[in-house]
Amino acid sequence: MKNTSRSLLVYAFIYLGFLYIPVLFLPLFSFNNSMYFSFPLSGFTFEWYREMFRNEAMHQSLFNSIRVGGFVALFSTILGIFGAKAITRYRMRGKKPVLAIIMLPLVIPEIIVAVALLIFILQAGGSLSLLSVALGHVLLCVPFSIAVLISRFEGFDQSMEEASADLGENSWWTFWRVTFPVVLPGIVASLLLCFTISFDEFIVAYFLSGTEPTLPVYMWNQLRFPKLLPGVLALGACILLASFIVIAFAEWIRQRNNNMALRQSLASMTSKIR
Amino acid sequence: MNIYHKTTQKLRRKLQRSESLKGYLLLSPTILVMAGIMLIPFIGMIILSLWTQIGYAKFDTTLTLNNFIVVFTNEMYRVLFSRSLVVSAMTTFLTVLLAYPMAYFVAFHVQRRKLLWIILMTLPFWTSYLLRVFAWKVILGYNGVINSGLLWLGIINEPITLLLYNPSAVIITLTHAWAAFAILPIYVSLEKIDRSLLEAATDLGDSPLARFFRITLPLSLPGVVAATVLIFIPTVGDYVTPSLVGGSDGYMIANAIQFQFGRGSNWPLGAALSLSSMAVVTVITIVYFLVSKTLTQNIR
Missing domain, CATH: 1.20.5 (Single alpha-helices involved in coiled-coils or other helix-helix interfaces)
Incomplete structure (x- = not known):
């Protein structure tokens, strides 16, 4: 038993190495004083980071991605809340096939979603823009949002909602004062997840972005030009750092909220009973 | 009454x-x-x-199955289809095989700070997917990390060209890029296993190995099945990885689809290719689900 544990620990570190080493080459080369990614390293430089700050086109694409991601996160999560609440709170006939259709994008390769939307938009006489990218991303994100939120809606005691209704609150205020605080961590998780999926999504954006590239599409266009690549790596390193901070923050919020939400809703309920 | x-x-x-x-x-x-x-x-x-392309953005709207006949009879598409399926199947198998011990370790041998391990395992996946794939081009390339490193150390005299631009490079890259999709579902299903079952097996005289194959593995199969489907379906249609590290020998079906919508400009054929690949993937997934269902029933 002791032996298995030790060999598993060794395996775990080797596997972590396999996961981390390729990714860590990117920040490493973003400080390397050469356009080419090869050993030996030629010297330390901040040049690529300076270039990153100068590059207007990159800023524009980053801004595009943030706008699309923000819209997608908000819109998908709202649709996700409707969906998750309906699915967990009501007995409905034909629930299973309807749910299956909503979850369908999870099991379709993304390129097919991209192609179908491309055909649809152009045949309908529309034009490609960030909005078409956002629509495609909503399609990909809603199933994830519902999956996250269903577990949150299922996890809490329905009698709290019933108690609020019995005490005379209408369904609107019951939602805001009881349901919302309890499912808030799920909503935050859904927002973060949808933003991340949209922010990183390439293939749908590649087909649908038209003349307004999102960040991944911009990066893709740079991958062929070695001169511009180190700037992309610098940005990649910054995004990795930023997402690390976001994860740490989200985890902190989640742990805090797990206690807070419950305490809050309990407190508001007891105060009403009194 | x-x-x-x-x-x-x-x-x-x-x-x-x-x-x-x-x-x-x-x-x-x-x-x-x-x-x-x-x-x-x-x-x-x-x-x-079902239409036919007759010019730039012009279609003959008489319905015909010609595009599907092309898809299923053309030798090139048959090669691309079978390559996509084999590469994805290999990727799925390897990813699950490599991730399983890791998930097992965290579920059963980490007592405190499980969350830290989970974050540690998923952190690399917060880099951009494009850059993660690109990293392998940097590693495996002609002037890449492995070649330049080995040259620098004097182990080889000229760069190895076998590393990049073939299906194996695609498989390695995808195995790295999709690891989180295997680790997490398998970990969740392992974590759910009732520990008293394991104690019971030990008390009844099972060796740790027998216990693993009779209890742990069968009970974790739902996670394994979820992981395989989550990895297989998207990797069949992956465009980025074959384009960056696959070379012409590693092109997959998504490259053909993209070509028909881009320079090939035969949209109806591209649509037929998309629908066919989706149909193939769906049939395989359904068969796989049915087989795995009967298999798990037999184990119980």
Whole structure:
């Protein structure tokens, strides 16, 4: 038993190495004083980071991605809340096939979603823009949002909602004062997840972005030009750092909220009973 | 009594129906949006696949199955299809095989700070997917990390060209890029296993190995099945990895689809290719589900 544990620990570190080493080459080369990614390293430089700050086109694409991601996160999560609440709170006939259709994008390769939307938009006489990218991303994100939120809606005691209704609150205020605080961590998780999926999504954006590239599409266009690549790596390193901070923050919020939400809703309920 | 019974039944049925109605009312925005941006484009794609391209953005709208005949008889598409499926299947198998011990370790041998391990395992996946794939081009390339490193150390005299631009490079890269999709579902299903079952097996005289194969592995199969489906379906249609590290020997079906919508500019054929690959993937997934279901039933 002791032996298995030790060999598993060794395996775990080797596997972590396999996961981390390729990714860590990117920040490493973003400080390397050469356009080419090869050993030996030629010297330390901040040049690529300076270039990153100068590059207007990159800023524009980053801004595009943030706008699309923000819209997608908000819109998908709202649709996700409707969906998750309906699915967990009501007995409905034909629930299973309807749910299956909503979850369908999870099991379709993304390129097919991209192609179908491309055909649809152009045949309908529309034009490609960030909005078409956002629509495609909503399609990909809603199933994830519902999956996250269903577990949150299922996890809490329905009698709290019933108690609020019995005490005379209408369904609107019951939602805001009881349901919302309890499912808030799920909503935050859904927002973060949808933003991340949209922010990183390439293939749908590649087909649908038209003349307004999102960040991944911009990066893709740079991958062929070695001169511009180190700037992309610098940005990649910054995004990795930023997402690390976001994860740490989200985890902190989640742990805090797990206690807070419950305490809050309990407190508001007891105060009403009194 | 009978009448009373009937009226209550009627009332109950009505209530149930209205509950159903209320549910659908609440669900309607989600259904409408999803149907609008999924089903309608999908029907559009089916119709387009039956047309013929006769010029730039011009189609002959007489319905024909010609595009599908091309897809299923053309030698090139057969090669691309089988390569995509083999590469994805290999990737899925390898990813699950490599991730399983890791998930097992965290589920059963980490006592404190499990969350830290989970974050540690998923952190690399927060880099951009493009850059993660690109990293392997940097590693495996002609002037890449491995070649330049080995040259620098004097182990080889000239760069190895076998590393990049072949299906193996695609498999290695995908195995790295999709690892989180295997680790997490397998970890969750392992974590759910009732520990008293394991103790019971030990008390009844099972060796640790026998215990693993008789209890742990079968009970973790739902996670394994979920992981395989989550990895297999998207990797069949992956465009980025074959384009960056696959070379012409590693092109997959997504490259052909993209080509028809880009320089090839034969949209109906592209639509037929998309629909065919989706059909193939769906059939394989369903068969796989059925097989794995009967298999797990046999184990129990």
